[in-house]
Amino acid sequence: MVVAVLLGSVRSDRVGERVAKWVIAELESRGHEAVLVDPMTLKLPLLDRMWKEVKNEKGSEHAELKAKLQPLAELYQRADGFAIVTAEYNHSAPPALVNLIDYFLEEYFYRPSAIVCYSATPFGGVRAAVQLRSLLAEVGMGSIPTLQPVPAAGDALSAEGVPLTQQLAEKSGKFFDEFEWYMRALAAERKRGTPTGTAA
Known part of the structure; x- marks a missing residue:
């Protein structure tokens, strides 16, 4: 699977x-x-026009933006799922993440997302994750039921991303198992066709 x-x-x-x-x-x-x-x-600049609005335009006005978005469009078309790593700003998702997501739409359709949320507090960013679910569903990559919070993230992981707590090292398997299940299931259904009548 490509994530x-x-x-x-x-x-x-x-x-x-x-x-x-x-x-x-x-x-x-x-x-x-x-x-x-x-x-x-x-x-990326603050969203003015989405990828689908600039990808076929000629001229140099959007050349720099197209050069940044083209590789993402190609990656997203190959992707079987999206892992969303979100901080928590004021009980919500960071603006840079929302801006990044908003540049695309159809590329997300019928692909699952899995939210990994983190914060410096014991809550692990779950309030941002709850807010984020509605956005992910709206753009077509609804999130799996399980969340993966990372409380006190600076102490839970080394700079290289190695878990430093037993909780994170040993009890995240269900989250990734579930994400894999949804990716496999939706990949199989995309091959059969989608409700829009096309293979995605």
Whole structure:
């Protein structure tokens, strides 16, 4: 399976990189191809026009934006699922993550998402995850039932993304098992066709 791992925070002192490294390592240990999508590296402007609105335009006005979005569009078309790594800002998802997600739409359809939320508090970012569920459903990559919170993320993972707590090291299997199940199930159904009458 191919998984796009969307990292939400662009803060200079973010710990989200640790969480994303852990997610990628877990997915790769299960034989999946996990590809990081980092808005800090992409430096996308605030959304003005979506990918579907600029991809066929000629001229240089949107050339830089198209060059950034084209690889993402190609990755998302290959993806079987999306792992969303989100911080919690004011009980909600970071604006950089929302902006990143909003650039696309059809590319997400009939593919599951799995939310890995984190924070510096014992709550592990679950309030952001609850807010995020509605957005993910609306763009067509509804989230699996189980959440994977990472409380006190700076202490729970090393800088290399290695778990430092027994909870994270040993009790996240159900989350990834469930994500795999949804990816396999929806991949099989996409091959058979979708409610829109096309294979996705």
